[in-house]
Amino acid sequence: MLKCHLSKIMGEKRLKVSDVARDTGINRGTVTRLYNETATRVELEVIDTLCTYLNISVGELLEQQ
Template identity: 65%
Template sequence: MIKCHLSRIMGERKLKIVDVARETGINRGTITRLYHETASRIELEAVEALCHYFGCQVGDLFEYQTNSDD
């Protein structure tokens, strides 16, 4: 399973979804799905824009976690 840390990062910086969407140019719906971890896919351009905006690496935004059922 892929865990998205966007909500934590945004919370630490006290940012709203609309702020991140406006500053990155990413659709607000995409940010919302990532924030709530309901996204099933994301464009690489969006990942790049988020990494640039937050000054982080891809691994800071996303983490692979093994399922305990495996």
């Protein structure tokens, strides 16, 4: 199982789901599902785009539990 820290990271950077979706081109629904930790499948390209946009590593975004 993976834990997604997107909501925590976005909160620290004071970003909204709509900001991230607009700036990255990622579908708003996808960002929302990651934010709420309800996503069951995510493309690697989305993870890469989010990490680049937020200037973080994959390990900071996702944690194995």
